[in-house]
Amino acid sequence: MSPELQIQELTEKLHHYNDRYYQDSVSEISDYEFDQLLKELKTLEDQYPEFRQLDSPTQRVGGTITKTFNAVYHRYPMLSLDNTYNEQELRSFDERVRKGLDGEAYEYICELKFDGISLSFTYENGSLVRGVTRGDGTRGDEITNNVKTIRTLPLRVKSEKLPPLFEIRGEGFMPLSSFQKLNEEMETLGDNQYANPRNAASGSFKLQDSAETARRGLDCYIYSFLSDQDFFKSHEESLLGLKSWGFNVSPGWRKVDNIDDVLAYIHEWEEKRMTLPLATDGIVIKVNSFEQQRELGFTAKSPRWAISFKYKAENKPAILRLVTYQVGRTGTITPVANLCDLTERALPLNKIVGVHLSGTRVKRATLHNANELERLGIQLGDTVFVEKSGEIIPKITGVDVTQREQYPTEPIIFPTHCPECGSKLERNEGEVAFFCPNDSHCPPQLKGRIEHFIHRKAMNIESLGEGKIELLFDLDLVRTPADLYDLTYDKLLGLEKNILNEETGKVKKISFREKTVENILAGIELSKTVPFKNVLFALGIRFVGATVAEKLAVYFKSIQNLRSATYDQLVAVPEIGGRIALSIESYFSVPENKQLVERLEKAGLQMESDEKPIEIESNVLEGKTFVISGTFENFERDDLKDKIEANGGRILSGVSGKLNYLLAGANMGPSKLEKARKLGVTILSEEEFLAMLND
Numbered sequence: 001m002s003p004e005l006q007i008q009e010l011t012e013k014l015h016h017y018n019d020r021y022y023q024d025s026v027s028e029i030s031d032y033e034f035d036q037l038l039k040e041l042k043t044l045e046d047q048y049p050e051f052r053q054l055d056s057p058t059q060r061v062g063g064t065i066t067k068t069f070n071a072v073y074h075r076y077p078m079l080s081l082d083n084t085y086n087e088q089e090l091r092s093f094d095e096r097v098r099k100g101l102d103g104e105a106y107e108y109i110c111e112l113k114f115d116g117i118s119l120s121f122t123y124e125n126g127s128l129v130r131g132v133t134r135g136d137g138t139r140g141d142e143i144t145n146n147v148k149t150i151r152t153l154p155l156r157v158k159s160e161k162l163p164p165l166f167e168i169r170g171e172g173f174m175p176l177s178s179f180q181k182l183n184e185e186m187e188t189l190g191d192n193q194y195a196n197p198r199n200a201a202s203g204s205f206k207l208q209d210s211a212e213t214a215r216r217g218l219d220c221y222i223y224s225f226l227s228d229q230d231f232f233k234s235h236e237e238s239l240l241g242l243k244s245w246g247f248n249v250s251p252g253w254r255k256v257d258n259i260d261d262v263l264a265y266i267h268e269w270e271e272k273r274m275t276l277p278l279a280t281d282g283i284v285i286k287v288n289s290f291e292q293q294r295e296l297g298f299t300a301k302s303p304r305w306a307i308s309f310k311y312k313a314e315n316k317p318a319i320l321r322l323v324t325y326q327v328g329r330t331g332t333i334t335p336v337a338n339l340c341d342l343t344e345r346a347l348p349l350n351k352i353v354g355v356h357l358s359g360t361r362v363k364r365a366t367l368h369n370a371n372e373l374e375r376l377g378i379q380l381g382d383t384v385f386v387e388k389s390g391e392i393i394p395k396i397t398g399v400d401v402t403q404r405e406q407y408p409t410e411p412i413i414f415p416t417h418c419p420e421c422g423s424k425l426e427r428n429e430g431e432v433a434f435f436c437p438n439d440s441h442c443p444p445q446l447k448g449r450i451e452h453f454i455h456r457k458a459m460n461i462e463s464l465g466e467g468k469i470e471l472l473f474d475l476d477l478v479r480t481p482a483d484l485y486d487l488t489y490d491k492l493l494g495l496e497k498n499i500l501n502e503e504t505g506k507v508k509k510i511s512f513r514e515k516t517v518e519n520i521l522a523g524i525e526l527s528k529t530v531p532f533k534n535v536l537f538a539l540g541i542r543f544v545g546a547t548v549a550e551k552l553a554v555y556f557k558s559i560q561n562l563r564s565a566t567y568d569q570l571v572a573v574p575e576i577g578g579r580i581a582l583s584i585e586s587y588f589s590v591p592e593n594k595q596l597v598e599r600l601e602k603a604g605l606q607m608e609s610d611e612k613p614i615e616i617e618s619n620v621l622e623g624k625t626f627v628i629s630g631t632f633e634n635f636e637r638d639d640l641k642d643k644i645e646a647n648g649g650r651i652l653s654g655v656s657g658k659l660n661y662l663l664a665g666a667n668m669g670p671s672k673l674e675k676a677r678k679l680g681v682t683i684l685s686e687e688e689f690l691a692m693l694n695d
């Protein structure tokens with residue numbers, strides 16, 4: 001693959017994971033894997049800077065602002081931290097610091113890296129006036145009412161010496177005890193549980209209802225102070241100052257004066273951090289002197305005077321007792337390893353006690369697919385290595401075949417039929433996974449459809465979660481998405497179901513009371529206003545993801561037009577290929593699907609689009625190319641792109657010799673600006689751009 005394509009692919013992949021992580025609070029891969037991909041991209045970009053994408057994830061903070069809160073600009077940008085997983089790189093960081101400081105002596109402050117979300121608090125005349133999330137680093141969501149529920153955060157600070165305006169920063173987190181309590185409650189309500197305390201904190205700080213936020217018992221550790229005056233001389237002084245004003249500074253920090261002592265601190269906390277009442281994922285190292293911090297400066301994304309060291313996932317041997325097979329929402333069959341500790345070989349085969357790993361008991365680990373079984377070459381009874389990092393599903397990384405002499409093993413036989421519905425399994429050419437083709441009757445697939453239907457990017461019915469759907473499905477009330485619209489208050493009130501938590505063995509009762517029922521119905525009602533493109537995505541037509549659905553909605557404008565479109569009409573749509581066209585045709589040829597769509601139409605869902613394709617305003621920018629960078633007063637970035645295209649201009653992905661204009665907003669990276677200057681690209685301000693439009 002060419003480096004250009006590689007860069008494009010990696011960029012896209014990372015955008016996808018960022019989106020899932022920051023918007024949906026879901027990690028599809030481990031942080032370690034994510035960070036390795038990011039590193040790979042960075043290396044490629046350094047080698048081929050001309051192919052770096054406009055919005056490369058190496059250049060900016062991964063998060064975004066939401067539409068539900070007021071977005072406010074940060075006085076001082078909120079950046080990320082560079083990270084590493086190994087000591088060698090940490091020593092290289094130390095080398096860079098040494099060089100950057102030209103032989104001056106320096107000290108480090110080591111702190112724990114708390115796993116939550118960054119928050120920024122503004123104090124005016126000693127009073128807390130604003131609390132904001134990091135967002136995209138330039139702008140964040142204003143969540144003042146929610147941060148005021150943090151009990152340890154002073155609303156007023158009394159000290160004669162305080163500057164009239166200052167900002168403090170910290171990590172908002174959910175203590176492990178609150179996390180456990182919250183998830184237990186959510187389980188009983190049939191709501192989706194949070195995968196880890198970080199996601200729980202992130203979700204809870206962004207609730208609309210502050211009373212609910214208050215109930216969830218959030219907390220915050222403060223780690224930085226910012227003001228326009230030189231108030232403190234060092235990070236150490238600021239931590240002591242913050243503490244003396246009553247801020248919640250975590251006591252674990254330490255000042256050291258060389259990298260070996262940093263490493264000692266890291267080793268010391270590797271195990272000890274498991275005993276803390278909150279989740280941590282590493283250590284943060286900061287140059288102590290503020291003067292020296294200024295000398296070292298920043299990259300586009302992170303300070304050069306700090307780095308985080310992240311602990312790698314724990315890896316441990318265990319015994320593979322049994323392989324079970326899960327049927328996923330799309331029919332994919334996933335083999336799952338059932339594990340126990342090495343000392344528990346004598347237990348009966350079906351007794352799955354699990355292994356102790358990273359502070360939790362791990363009973364199961366994914367084996368992905370049949371190919372992976374082959375690749376690992378594992379057998380039942382084998383001694384395997386298990387790894388777990390944070391919230392990620394544990395996985396098997398290898399096998400110790402030397403143990404087979406002493407402990408005989410048996411081959412694993414992959415099933416030929418679906419464990420849920422008995423259909424014969426199939427595998428598409430070139431694909432690794434077997435799947436159950438019975439998509440209209442296989443229970444997990446039916447449930448999966450409904451779960452997809454209510455997803456945020458689809459019908460966005462927040463009041464229904466996995467547990468609730470399970471209950472409605474098992475009681476035969478909802479078998480297809482259309483059934484949701486036939487639910488009534490009387491049908492729902494008082495429904496109950498016991499759910500067994502396989503991990504803990506505890507039984508929980510889900511029951512629908514008045515408030516729950518009202519919420520469910522209100523959520524379903526509200527979904528009738530969701531635009532056509534979402535409805536189209538919600539149908540779950542194969543290969544029709546959110547982006548394709550949007551294109552189809554803009555082009556065909558209604559379900560009526562789409563349903564009657566021929567293959568040739570479908571492939572005539574820009575970016576719609578034969579594979580998608582065939583899938584759409586085949587979807588509408590199935591009687592069950594036709595009926596589903598008709599019922600949804602009757603229920604009153606939006607089946608027509610009022611979205612317009614980009615309307616041509618003028619051709620004043622005809623033949624001109626643009627790259628947009630930074631933030632703007634009058635436009636969101638996407639609006640600006642639309643504006644350029646509506647006036648005949650074209651957007652390019654990176655600064656190159658071919659480019660006509662670099663549209664430079666606030667806070668853009670200096671390297672891009674410099675490159676544009678070198679290549680003689682005209683740099684436009686927002687005002688100049690507006691003037692150009694009005695020419």
Ligand SMILES: NC(=O)c1ccc[n+]([C@@H]2O[C@H](COP(=O)([O-])OP(=O)(O)OC[C@H]3O[C@@H](n4cnc5c(N)ncnc54)[C@H](O)[C@@H]3O)[C@@H](O)[C@H]2O)c1
Nearest residue numbers: 017018021027028029030031034080081111113114118284
């Ligand atoms: N698994 C995935 O799919 C996925 C996707 C996107 C991001 N991620 C993870 O998230 C990371 C990016 O997130 P990020 O930009 O917030 O970086 P980060 O979480 O690695 O580090 C920066 C953050 O650390 C926090 N922090 C905690 N304790 C601190 C302390 N004592 N001092 C200073 N800061 C402290 C701050 O909130 C700061 O913003 C990635 O490197 C990756 O590990 C994972």
Ligand SMILES: [Zn+2]
Nearest residue numbers: 418421436442
């Ligand atoms: Zn099946």
